Amino acid sequence: MKTLKFNKYLLALFLLIVGVNTLFAQDTDFIELEARVIDKDTKDALVFADVLILDTNISTVTNTDGEFLLKVPHTNLDGSIIISHLGYEKKELKISSIMNNEKIALEPAITELDEISISLVTKDARDLVERTLEKKSSLYNNENSVMTAFYRETIKKRRKNASLSEAVVKIHKQPYNNFRTDNIELIKARKNTDYSKLDTLALKLQGGPFSNLYTDIIKYPEFIFTPEDMPKYKFSYGKSTKINNRQIYVVNFKQKEDIGIPLYFGKLYIDAETLALTNAVYSLNVSNRELSSRMYVRKKPRKVDVYPTEAKYRVNYRTTNGKWQYAYSNISLTFKVNWKGKLFNSTYTLNSEMAITDWQIQDTKLAKKRSNLITPSTIISEKASGFSDPRFWGAYNIIEPEKSIESAIKKIQKQLKRT
Incomplete structure (x- = not known):
């Protein structure tokens, strides 16, 4: 099933490995x-x-x-x-x-979108979604572009941050009207890990920025809405809303009751005038513990049972000069890790987010042999180093760290100094 392709790039369980790769920069302009x-x-x-x-x-x-x-x-x-x-x-x-x-x-937007407005397009919510997916050639950027993006992934054991990795990457974004996959260059990366909180085994996010890039439903519909899977979903209209003073349809979707395989459920936000997808928030149905575990866990010791308890996704799009393109995505995965013969289990949460901070049209094609290209199997934390220099990012825009992450960085640094 093609839907499973999305998840196989997301997660792997490995013994901890430390990589070294340091870059520093400063800019006062x-x-x-x-x-x-x-x-x-x-x-x-x-x-x-x-x-x-x-x-x-x-x-x-x-x-x-x-x-x-x-x-x-x-x-x-x-x-x-x-x-x-x-x-x-x-x-x-x-x-x-x-x-x-x-x-x-x-200020909250007050919106009223009556049933008459909806019926002018279609009363069938599934039909609206299919029309939206067909719009990628006309509504989305169809030129080669290079996007600068900031990527962050965190791993928590229970409620404590145990590993933090960040990177600046350049995404060589292919036009939405072709089937070529995007490429990613790693520009700068850093990490901090408190190994004492991770025991002898750690969850590692395989795929890094690619995992977030594949949430781009318009570019990669095969990872969630394949033609074969569309009939397995139930679509319905929710209460409409607004973004940037534009009316937005809200479509709810979930797998039908008689479908046993893990599929997704959530909301799609569709521009009422153009039918462009502006946002999507969705989760995987992880009620089937065995099947959902197979979708994520690539490698683990035989004495450990690992299964997801929650898998949440978000993707946002932005419009420039009338054309839409990928702007931000977030993935949050929570896992239970049970060691056979031990009374208590551990809960790990892996979160990754990527934001486009700048972009430009690029006429030339990417040289495939660039040494800093990463692949969908890359584990970012193995290509990064520490947080030692506050000037590390220079002029690059980043997502401001949360208070809990800032606190964790300081605690991890103290822990590493002691050891």
Whole structure:
């Protein structure tokens, strides 16, 4: 089944290995803009909000605390930023007017999309999804492009961060109207791991940035909605919403009750005017422990049982000059690890996210023999080194680390110094 291809790139269990690869850079031709995005009414943090410098391709997203850090080139200091979030009115602010650590409030979008509007397109939610998947040649970027992206993966044992890996990569994104797969170059990478928290066995995320790239449902529909699997899903309309002042259809999907194999369930957010997919949030049905385990676990000792208890995915798209393209994705996988003969089990959570922070059209083709190309079987943590230099990223935009991650980095560094 083609759907299984998506998962086989995601995870592997291996004995811990330490790799070394260090790069340092510094650049002062920019300022750092820090702020927090919140709901105007509830004051809650807005997670995964899109932050873009107007009239550029420079962008980032807010973290789980609603915070962002954006490196603004001096040439853009007189410009503006656009902040948008699903279900909220977008906000445009002059960069010069924003104070560091300022709270920026977005107003919830009030929307009413009646059944008549829906019926003008189709009353059949599955038909709407199929039309959306057919739109990739007309609505999405059909030129070769090079995307700069920031990638982060964390591994938690229970609630404590045990391993952190980050990387800047360049994605050689193929046009959406062809079937060629994307390529990824590793530019810079670093990691920290507290081996005392991982026992003798660790979960490692195989695939790294490729895992997140494959959540691009429009480019890679074969990993979730194959023609063979579409009839196995039940599609229905949910309550509509707004993004960037545009009406959005919400389509719920889940596997039919009589289907025994693990499939996905979640929501698709589709632009009401163009039928473009703007966002998707979905999970794998892991109720069949044996089959779902086969989809993820590539290698493990015989005395260990490993199975997923949760597998969640998110992908966001962004539009520029009327064309949509991949912008951000997040994967969260939770596993139970049972050692035979031991009374207690361990719970591990693996989270990876990747955000496009800049991009440009690229006319020339990628040289396949570049030494820093990575593959879908790459384990990023084996190609990275420590967190020692605060100037490491230079002018590259990154996703601001959460408070828990910042705290974990400090604790891990202390642990490594002691050992």
